[in-house]
Amino acid sequence: MKHGSVAALAAACASLAGQAAAGEAMATAPPKDGVQEVVVFGRGESKIGVAHAASEGTIAGSDMLVRPLLKTAELLEAVPGLIAAQHSGSGKANQYFLRGFNLDHGTDFTTYVDDVQMNLRTHGHGQGYLDLNGLMPEVITREDFRKGPYRADGGDFALAGASYLTTVDAFDRNWAAGEAGSHGYRRGAAGGSVADGAGGQFTAAGEVKVYDGPWQEPEHLRHYAAFVKYERPTALGELELSAHGYHGTWRPTEQIPERIIGSPVCADVFCSPDPTARGKTDRLVVNARLSGEGWKANVYGQTYAWNMYSNPTYANPDGSSAQIHQFDRRWIVGLKAERTWAVSPALDLRVGTEDRFDRIGKVGVAHTDDRAFVESLGFYRVEEASAAVFGEATWRPVEGLRLIGGLRGDWYHATVAARDAEAAALGAGKAHDAVLSPKIDAAYAVNDHIELYADWGRGFHSNDVRGHFAATPVPILVKGTGKELGARFQAGRFTLTTTYWWLNVGSELRFVGDSNAVEPTGASRRHGYELVAFLRPLPWLAIDGNYTASHARYDNGDHIPNAFENSAALGVSAVSDEWEASVRLRHLGPSPLVEDNSVRDKGSTVVNLRAARKFDNFELYGDLLNVFDRRDKDIAYIYESYIPAFDAAPVEGRLSRVVEPRTLRVGMTYRF
Numbered sequence: 001m002k003h004g005s006v007a008a009l010a011a012a013c014a015s016l017a018g019q020a021a022a023g024e025a026m027a028t029a030p031p032k033d034g035v036q037e038v039v040v041f042g043r044g045e046s047k048i049g050v051a052h053a054a055s056e057g058t059i060a061g062s063d064m065l066v067r068p069l070l071k072t073a074e075l076l077e078a079v080p081g082l083i084a085a086q087h088s089g090s091g092k093a094n095q096y097f098l099r100g101f102n103l104d105h106g107t108d109f110t111t112y113v114d115d116v117q118m119n120l121r122t123h124g125h126g127q128g129y130l131d132l133n134g135l136m137p138e139v140i141t142r143e144d145f146r147k148g149p150y151r152a153d154g155g156d157f158a159l160a161g162a163s164y165l166t167t168v169d170a171f172d173r174n175w176a177a178g179e180a181g182s183h184g185y186r187r188g189a190a191g192g193s194v195a196d197g198a199g200g201q202f203t204a205a206g207e208v209k210v211y212d213g214p215w216q217e218p219e220h221l222r223h224y225a226a227f228v229k230y231e232r233p234t235a236l237g238e239l240e241l242s243a244h245g246y247h248g249t250w251r252p253t254e255q256i257p258e259r260i261i262g263s264p265v266c267a268d269v270f271c272s273p274d275p276t277a278r279g280k281t282d283r284l285v286v287n288a289r290l291s292g293e294g295w296k297a298n299v300y301g302q303t304y305a306w307n308m309y310s311n312p313t314y315a316n317p318d319g320s321s322a323q324i325h326q327f328d329r330r331w332i333v334g335l336k337a338e339r340t341w342a343v344s345p346a347l348d349l350r351v352g353t354e355d356r357f358d359r360i361g362k363v364g365v366a367h368t369d370d371r372a373f374v375e376s377l378g379f380y381r382v383e384e385a386s387a388a389v390f391g392e393a394t395w396r397p398v399e400g401l402r403l404i405g406g407l408r409g410d411w412y413h414a415t416v417a418a419r420d421a422e423a424a425a426l427g428a429g430k431a432h433d434a435v436l437s438p439k440i441d442a443a444y445a446v447n448d449h450i451e452l453y454a455d456w457g458r459g460f461h462s463n464d465v466r467g468h469f470a471a472t473p474v475p476i477l478v479k480g481t482g483k484e485l486g487a488r489f490q491a492g493r494f495t496l497t498t499t500y501w502w503l504n505v506g507s508e509l510r511f512v513g514d515s516n517a518v519e520p521t522g523a524s525r526r527h528g529y530e531l532v533a534f535l536r537p538l539p540w541l542a543i544d545g546n547y548t549a550s551h552a553r554y555d556n557g558d559h560i561p562n563a564f565e566n567s568a569a570l571g572v573s574a575v576s577d578e579w580e581a582s583v584r585l586r587h588l589g590p591s592p593l594v595e596d597n598s599v600r601d602k603g604s605t606v607v608n609l610r611a612a613r614k615f616d617n618f619e620l621y622g623d624l625l626n627v628f629d630r631r632d633k634d635i636a637y638i639y640e641s642y643i644p645a646f647d648a649a650p651v652e653g654r655l656s657r658v659v660e661p662r663t664l665r666v667g668m669t670y671r672f
Contacts, residue, residue, distance in 0.1 A: 047488060048445055053441065054486025058142065064137055065137060066573055068625060069137065070626075072132055076111070081098055081569075083098075088254055088279075089221070092252065104128075105125065113244075116287050122414075123363070133246065138189065140165050148455060149437065177189045177669040185209075188207065190207075191203070191206070202229070207223070207225050209221065215253045216275075222249045234290075255636070257651070257653055257654070270658070273643060277308075279307070279309070295339040296337065301333050303331050310326070313642065314643055332356065332359075335355045335356075350393075352389070354390075362381065364419070364423065378418075378422045380423050381416075385413045386411065386413075392405070392406040404443070406438070409434070412465075414431055414465035414468065415430045437457070441453070463475065463477075484499060495533065497530075498529070504523070506523050524552060524560055526551065526553075548568070559592040559597045579614070583607065593636060606626050617672065618669060634656075639652065
């Protein structure tokens with residue numbers, strides 16, 4: 001685990017809001033990618049004169065290690081306004097909520113790790129599937145985030161926002177950690193770095209994790225992850241070779257019909273009406289990155305195999321099992337590159353490309369009973385290729401004013417082949433689509449402490465290409481338009497950003513219970529505001545908070561199910577030579593569950609704690625999660641389900657998954 005001085009850890013807390021307090025000491029590192037890197041000591045990273053929008057920010061990786069975490073994807077909750085929830089077990093990708101979107105598993109929010117996009121298109125479970133379970137918190141050193149489609153390098157799935165994670169170059173000291181906790185939680189992890197004697201550095205880390213959870217049917221999570229990275233300078237530039245892999249198995253714990261809770265078939269909110277559900281993920285990502293002054297490029301490859309037996313509706317009208325088996329096997333190759341020129345003191349130009357090819361050998365869904373095959377619901381083979389070029393110009397006509405114009409063009413080609421008669425009946429073929437996305441931003445620094453922003457941009461998300469060949473075809477690419485006004489104030493140890501935003505999308509992606517997947521629906525319009533604040537009243541104390549509100553409707557005026565109306569977070573972190581502690585409150589606000597708003601979910605509020613005692617070579621720490629043992633819902637839906645032992649016939653009603661109860665985890669890290 002990467003640990004630093006008191007000042008460095010305090011700086012980590014400072015960057016939690018992704019903003020900066022100005023006027024304190026800092027040091028600079030040699031230029032990398034043509035940008036002077038700032039290594040901050042005792043303050044957050046300044047964004048005045050750098051950010052394109054008020055909603056952009058950066059979080060330090062060491063700050064993430066101070067945060068209490070129930071699940072890995074909560075690393076993304078450092079993005080103000082983003083909430084990560086779960087509805088099908090610890091081995092599955094999380095649900096993400098941001099700017100009034102239920103992003104399901106990543107439909108309009110993308111994440112890159114070292115310039116490799118982690119979202120999976122035309123996935124066996126849901127479009128844009130974003131699974132970060134294979135990441136180790138200790139290897140993430142930086143998170144840059146954006147919201148809205150305002151940057152030219154932002155492409156598929158980046159309409160609502162994007163996160164760019166950077167992995168560690170080297171650990172300060174080698175380390176090993178062991179953890180144990182409630183509900184069968186165990187974790188062992190280790191990492192270290194070594195120089196090769198020729199100017200290079202090799203870094204490796206790994207973890208093993210098991211967890212049962214509070215459920216009637218234990219999750220039986222078995223999680224194995226590894227990370228390796230080699231870095232050295234070459235005559236061409238800085239070379240980075242990295243790989244991270246993940247193997248996980250688990251027993252999905254689905255949302256359950258609330259009407260059966262307390263009955264003989266479901267004793268409490270932790271029951272498991274179908275104990276035969278299973279899931280498995282294998283993923284390997286390899287990446288080669290070369291960078292120099294003003295440029296960077298990387299090529300990558302991925303292999304991926306995923307399958308899950310789940311049962312969101314439980315039984316068919318005839319009483320037979322409604323269990324389904326979803327699966328996805330693929331490999332991916334990709335390229336991302338960009339170059340920046342300083343044409344004059346007042347004008348910079350940047351151009352780049354992003355290209356990707358997915359060879360999905362087998363994707364589809366089958367009807368099963370106790371994991372035994374009953375019938376195919378469509379097995380496919382898919383090839384999906386995309387190519388993009390983008391350009392961006394930054395002009396500074398007068399002191400303090402930046403005008404930024406960008407243009408991005410994306411082209412997609414898909415070949416969908418049926419592997420069985422059921423898929424052939426649903427449709428297959430070849431198609432292509434393209435979209436042009438202009439962007440424009442204006443930023444004006446009123447003085448050293450205040451900057452104002454105005455942003456407008458078009459973006460897009462892709463649909464599952466199988467839907468393009470259905471009886472009612474959907475477009476491969478769906479456009480969206482966003483705009484935003486904001487301000488950033490930084491003075492001393494206080495930072496405040498305010499934003500008002502609008503986002504219109506040509507087609508909404510929505511969870512459908514009977515298929516346990518997302519499907520396109522109508523066009524939507526959203527608008528809202530965000531307040532993000534940070535205060536460091538003492539060198540060892542940091543306080544951050546944010547509040548967001550949003551208004552979401554379909555074009556016909558209907559409410560959008562699961563479009564939450566507000567969110568909030570409050571955190572207090574204290575760091576000294578010997579101690580560190582953090583307490584965080586996370587609130588996800590109410591939302592409609594049906595279009596007429598007649599049924600609503602009240603949202604959830606959770607408080608988490610973390611504390612650590614540090615010694616020369618080891619550290620003792622503990623997390624207390626869901627301190628007040630709340631029984632709020634992680635997720636809730638309205639759709640038809642059937643429990644034959646309880647229902648006389650299928651019933652449309654509310655299904656939900658409760659947040660996990662109060663959980664204690666303790667651990668020790670030894671550094672050598």
